Amino acid sequence: MDMTNVATEMTDAAPHLPSHGHSQAAGEPKFVTRGVTVHYGEKQALFGIDLDINTNEVTALIGPSGCGKSTYLRCLNRMNDTIPICRVGGSIELDGENILAKEVDVVHLRARVGMVFQKPNPFPKSIYENVCYGPRIHGIASGKDDLDEIVERSLERAGLWKEVKDRLMEPGTGLSGGQQQRLCIARAIAVDPEVILMDEPCSALDPIATAKIEELIDELRENYTIVIVTHSMQQAARVSQRTAFFHLGDLIEHGDTDQIFTKPKNEKTQDYITGRFG
Amino acid sequence: MSEVVQVGTPSAAGRPVAVRDTKALVAKSLKRRYAAERRFRLYGVAAIAFAGFCVAVLFVTIFSNGYTAFWQTNIRLDVTLYPQDIDPQGDRSPKALSTANYQKLIKQAFGDLFPDVQNRREKRKLFDMISPGATFVIRDMVLKDPGLIGKRVQISVPLSDDIDQFAKGFIKAETPESERRVKDAQIDWFQRLKDRDLVVTEFNSTFFTAGDSREPELAGILGAIMGSVFTMIVTLAISFPLAVGASIYLEEFAPKNKWTQLIEVNINNLAAVPSIVFGLLGLAVFLNFFNLPRSAPLVGGMVLALMTLPTIIIAARAALKAVPPSIREAALGMGASPVQVVFHHVLPLSMPGILTGTIIGMAQALGETAPLLMIGMVAFIVDIPGSPVDPATVMPVQIYLWSDSPERAFVERTSAAIMVLLCFLIVMNALAVVLRKKFERRW
Incomplete structure (x- = not known):
């Protein structure tokens, strides 16, 4: 065991940073969504989605473009609130609490449900600033040393520490695409969320960077519940335990990834995963 | 698969394909396209090139007209500071010292140089050659050091503007005497002074240290500069935070509805309102209703702030819009509140654009005269303002006032003032460029 691993374990045990993921057993539903509908003005984008997302599992959302999978993903941390014409209906329960309720604080929700976007979008600030931004605004860190520790641990978990430890003060935008995306993941896990939403995190990356991210997702599953939207069937098959297939705003089929990819029950799913449309 | 079949065999669509010499056609059109590009x-x-030529002509004209204003023709005089003239009581009180008849001393000293001039009219012509400012030079000297009284001092005092212009060659001796302001006798005396090596050309520091004056050789730009500085400070302090906010x-x-649309249209229209209308508004509201002081940079700055607001708002909104939404999403996704998103990320990223807009607005305000007309800042003000509530004028107004003055010496001062104004604009x-570079960030 090398020194960095020791440091990671020690900070993991720190009392001020409970790791939410461990509080529930894997396989129990983290999100329970029932009849989720989304309207963009007059246009309806989602038609009543019933889907459970299990703790410490990777759930992949697949489907052709415009099928509503990203819209659904953005409901889970209420990012759709930022679109004025967007209306969300139904119920989305996170640990039994309906997050669509008016009294739910979205700022607090987003601290619990982090997000990684399609295009790597680090802040045009230093690598260090990028990672420490979340802890800083949420007041998580108790001091400069604590903050340094969180930054190191987050970068470590995102598999980026070794590459950037000597240039933490250089701008995050100067990294390569894959590194930027891992920086965004480090940034998201710095606030120790319970769930990480990933909206096509590898679509702008080359195959090697993609492989690294996929590896990372697999590791993160230990501690976090992950929902990933992807266009790549192979990626869904590689990284996810459960898969949900969306088509034209409807959830066509969902279940264990193995089952979906080997013996799908629905004909449309069959057509899609074999590449006949989409 | 069906798509591939259609593309591969056009004849399958039942349409015969005409045979064209595509290569030749492309080559022909290429020639035309390149010609168009070359023309453009x-x-x-x-x-x-034309614009550069015009700018060059402008600068050369201003410079060649104005550079002489930075030099002033002075005369070295040996003045005896007779105590009985300055301070007959002998108590050295400041009142006595500041009201003493220094002109008499100057006349005496200058008259001694020309003992042959005895005629009253001739004498008057002679003393006209010295600027009235000469008395102030001695007075200031005595006030500073009363110990000089009773001694003989050598001082350098300005010659009058006409003699100065003659010395600089703008008034020519060839012109008939009746048509020039410098008389033959004065030319003769000036020549005699020159022969005795008493005439010196010195840097015109008065131009940068004095306020306005009726006498060109005593007129300076500092009053207008201070007025402009105070006005700009007030304008910036009001318009920048308001516009950015x-x-x-x-x-x-703000929600996007017809009210905000109406406001947006109005802001855009405000940018095109003639500036004198803002002056009228300032007169009606700031002066008549709030009873703020007339001719004051405070009010001028407020009026110009109104005029500058739309310019900065439009630039700032464009700069805010140009920040990629991905940055906003990233911050929101991290759980930043909307205010944090704006102040931590969007505003810093849009700062270069906002600053550019602000500087453009400020430069526009710096060169504005019309709105100041209405609030009394287009005025002849001698004193240098010491605060934003003192009566003041601004640089473009000073340029306008001087350009309107009949004295030949004001022509060069007008150009010199334009040079100073241009310097301020260039700075x-x-x-703006430096700030933009400093704040600029890539994403």
Whole structure:
């Protein structure tokens, strides 16, 4: 065991940073969504989605473009609130609490449900600033040393520490695409969320960077519940335990990834995963 | 698969395909396209060359007209400071010292140089050659050091503007005497002074240290500079925070409905309102209703702030809009509140654009005269303002006032003042470039 691993374990045990993921057993539903509908003005984008997302599992959302999978993903941390014409209906329960309720604080929700976007979008600030931004605004860190520790641990978990430890003060935008995306993941896990939403995190990356991210997702599953939207069937098959297939705003089929990819029950799913449309 | 079949065999669609010499057609059209491009480049180069020529002509004209204003023809005089003239009581009280008849001393000293001039009319012509400012030079000297009284001092005092212009060659001796302001006798005396090596050309520091004056040789730009500085400070202090706040609210927080649309249209229209209308508004509201002081940079700055607001708001909104939404999403996704998103990320990223807009607005305000007309800042003000509530004028107004004056010496001072104003504008623009570079960030 090398020194960095020791440091990671020690900070993991720190009392001020409970790791939410461990509080529930894997396989129990983290999100329970029932009849989720989304309207963009007059246009309806989602038609009543019933889907459970299990703790410490990777759930992949697949489907052709415009099928509503990203819209659904953005409901889970209420990012759709930022679109004025967007209306969300139904119920989305996170640990039994309906997050669509008016009294739910979205700022607090987003601290619990982090997000990684399609295009790597680090802040045009230093690598260090990028990672420490979340802890800083949420007041998580108790001091400069604590903050340094969180930054190191987050970068470590995102598999980026070794590459950037000597240039933490250089701008995050100067990294390569894959590194930027891992920086965004480090940034998201710095606030120790319970769930990480990933909206096509590898679509702008080359195959090697993609492989690294996929590896990372697999590791993160230990501690976090992950929902990933992807266009790549192979990626869904590689990284996810459960898969949900969306088509034209409807959830066509969902279940264990193995089952979906080997013996799908629905004909449309069959057509899609074999590449006949989409 | 069905798509591939259609593309591969056009004849399958039942349409015969005409055989064309595509290569030749493309080559022909290429020639035309390149010609168009060359023409366009030529227009561009010609336009830039013409603009450059015009700028060069402008600068050369201003410079050649104005550089002489930075030099002043002075005369070295040996003045004896007779105590009985300055301070007959002998108590050295400041009142006595500041009201003493120094002109008499100057006349005495200057008259001693020309003992042959005895005629009253001739004498008057002679003393006209010395600027009235000469008495102030001695007075200031005595006030500073009363110990000089009773001694003989050598001082350098300005010659009158007409003699100065003659010395600089703007008034020519060839012109018939009746048509020039410098008489033959004065030319003769001036020549005698020169022969005795008493005439010196010195740097015209008065131009940078004095306020306005009726006498060109005593007129300076400092009053107008201070007026402009105070006005600009007030304008910036009001318009920058207001405009940035307004644009942040409109761009990031306000609901998009017909009311905000109406406001947006109005802001855009305000940018095109003639500036004198803002002056009228200032007169009606700031002076008549709030009873703020007339001719004061405070009110001028407020009026110019109103005029500058739309310019900065439009620029700031464009800059805020240009920040990629991915940055906003990233911050929101991290759980930043909307205000944090704006102040931590969007505003810093849009700062270069906002600053550019601000500097453009400020430069516009710096060169504005019309709105100041209404609030009494287009005025002859001798004192240098010491605060934003003192009566003041601004640089473009000073330029306008001087350009309107009949004295030949004001022509060069007008150009010199334009040079100073241009310097300020260049400094401001350089500042804009520096600030932009400093704040600029890639994403």
